[in-house]
Amino acid sequence: MCGIIGVRGRTDAAEIAHWGLYALQHRGQESAGIVGVDDTGHARSVRALGLVSDGIDREQLAPLTGSVAIGHTRYSTAGATTLENVQPLLVQFRGGHIGLGHNGNITNASELRVALEDRGSIFSSTNDTEVLVHRLAMSTATQPEEQLADALRGVEGAYCLVVVIGRTLLAARDPHGWRPLVMGRFPSNNGHGAAGGIVFASETCALDMVGARYEREVAPGEIIAVDDTGIRSSFPLPAAPLHRCVFEHVYFSRPDSIVFGTSVEAARRALGQRLARECPTPGAELVFSVPDSSNSAALGYAEESGLPFEFALIRNHYVGRTFIQPTQAGRDAKVKVKYNAVRDLLEGKKVVMVDDSIVRGTTTRGLVTMVRHAGAREVHMRVSSAPITGPCYYGIDTPNRSELIAAQLSVDEIAADLGVDSLGYLSLDGMLAAVPSGPGGFCDACFSGRYPTPAPVDSAKLRFGCGN
Ligand code: 5GP
Ligand code: SF4
Ligand code: MG
Numbered sequence: 001m002c003g004i005i006g007v008r009g010r011t012d013a014a015e016i017a018h019w020g021l022y023a024l025q026h027r028g029q030e031s032a033g034i035v036g037v038d039d040t041g042h043a044r045s046v047r048a049l050g051l052v053s054d055g056i057d058r059e060q061l062a063p064l065t066g067s068v069a070i071g072h073t074r075y076s077t078a079g080a081t082t083l084e085n086v087q088p089l090l091v092q093f094r095g096g097h098i099g100l101g102h103n104g105n106i107t108n109a110s111e112l113r114v115a116l117e118d119r120g121s122i123f124s125s126t127n128d129t130e131v132l133v134h135r136l137a138m139s140t141a142t143q144p145e146e147q148l149a150d151a152l153r154g155v156e157g158a159y160c161l162v163v164v165i166g167r168t169l170l171a172a173r174d175p176h177g178w179r180p181l182v183m184g185r186f187p188s189n190n191g192h193g194a195a196g197g198i199v200f201a202s203e204t205c206a207l208d209m210v211g212a213r214y215e216r217e218v219a220p221g222e223i224i225a226v227d228d229t230g231i232r233s234s235f236p237l238p239a240a241p242l243h244r245c246v247f248e249h250v251y252f253s254r255p256d257s258i259v260f261g262t263s264v265e266a267a268r269r270a271l272g273q274r275l276a277r278e279c280p281t282p283g284a285e286l287v288f289s290v291p292d293s294s295n296s297a298a299l300g301y302a303e304e305s306g307l308p309f310e311f312a313l314i315r316n317h318y319v320g321r322t323f324i325q326p327t328q329a330g331r332d333a334k335v336k337v338k339y340n341a342v343r344d345l346l347e348g349k350k351v352v353m354v355d356d357s358i359v360r361g362t363t364t365r366g367l368v369t370m371v372r373h374a375g376a377r378e379v380h381m382r383v384s385s386a387p388i389t390g391p392c393y394y395g396i397d398t399p400n401r402s403e404l405i406a407a408q409l410s411v412d413e414i415a416a417d418l419g420v421d422s423l424g425y426l427s428l429d430g431m432l433a434a435v436p437s438g439p440g441g442f443c444d445a446c447f448s449g450r451y452p453t454p455a456p457v458d459s460a461k462l463r464f465g466c467g468n
Helices: 013-023 109-118 130-138 144-152 204-210 246-252 264-278 295-305 328-338 362-373 411-418 428-434
Strands: 002-008 031-037 043-049 068-074 089-093 096-106 157-165 168-173 182-185 198-201 213-217 223-227 230-234 286-289 313-315 339-341 350-355 378-383 422-425
Touching: 002 013, 002 096, 002 157, 002 168, 002 204, 013 031, 013 068, 013 198, 013 204, 031 096, 043 096, 068 096, 068 157, 089 130, 096 109, 096 130, 109 130, 130 144, 130 157, 144 157, 144 168, 144 223, 144 230, 168 198, 182 204, 198 204, 204 213, 246 264, 246 428, 264 295, 264 378, 264 428, 286 295, 295 350, 313 362, 328 339, 328 362, 339 362, 350 362, 362 378, 362 411, 411 422
Parallel strands: 286 350, 350 378, 378 422
Antiparallel strands: 002 068, 002 198, 031 043, 031 068, 089 096, 096 157, 157 168, 168 223, 182 198, 182 213, 223 230, 313 339
């Protein structure tokens, strides 16, 4: 998973992209990058491993002058965190330069790459995104949006893209609409002397950050080009059924964003309310969340069940997400570093712990132990999504089936394994019905096993970039 942003029409485009990346940090913490194109058409990039705040400072940004910029935050499997994989990619070709940032995962990247290598292409990274750059460079079309359309024909899977070719900014979303991408506009009276400007971003929270107004989603299958003459929209790719990722609402996006046209906060609250109706906890004394991702769902659960919502787990904000630890031992230790329980609230109580999802079970097991040590009498776990039984091939880095606890054990067995007094998951139908813009048009493959595309031929090899 990744966050992307593209800005055009503001003199300080790279700086705006930089600010926007702070708001997209939750979508990827392994690396960050910005490509800026100056007014003579010269492109420069800054790329760094780690967080936006650690890796990119104002001094590095200074040379990125001009009114066109794209940015990227990357989240990937451990082991592929190398500078070559940092996006946006920036390459030179006979037509000038191509800068490209990708959120998603191209499911036929292996086949496309082999085909390109057979024709003599040389790859410098191990991510699935580089095939797009090669395919773009091969197009003989004259307009940038036609070049991008040529590159995308035959590409399968999930992609939201921000691209610069020359001084043209392009945004594209795959026809299934797996990942979110929005368009915003700067007010024309922005006090910077520039007449408005356009911004594309994974989530609307980045538009809020940079002071742009949300205009609309980039539609599934749409390519939008922005240059000095204005904005052009086209739909050059064959239409496909809608497969928006339901997990964006459950976990990934920020609650202050509008995703797929719906407030994430409202979706999470509704998931929690529905969970309370499906899996009530009679006799419970309080509800708490596993902060921050399940805050809204836990609040919804508490409201619906008429129970007090308490902050019984405190999260240390100075450590990253637990998944990033490559080893199990590292992950175990990190649960304790990341959370602590509030004894004063929990002692002697029958409590409901709400989380948005259980993936491996590592975090949950550690938390249950912690909550019991803090004196809770009974711990009832409620999960605002259905059991995750399969991997994601479309850009979220869920582990292989063998590591997914719900792929291996029944709900009762999971409850025993986690050490909870009871465990209740939201049903699949309930999850889809709760999302305000549902239940149609969503991908639920990792919950249901209904994969809309064939599994990638070599998924291990595909799990290297962001892509992934
Ligand atoms: P587990 O109990 O499976 O070890 O961890 C579940 C926790 O991880 C939940 O709190 C959930 O919010 C979070 N989570 C769910 N999916 C992902 C993901 O794709 N990446 C990360 N970093 N965390 C996730
Ligand atoms: Fe989202 Fe799951 Fe579908 Fe992946 S498989 S796109 S995480 S719903
Ligand atoms: Mg969480």
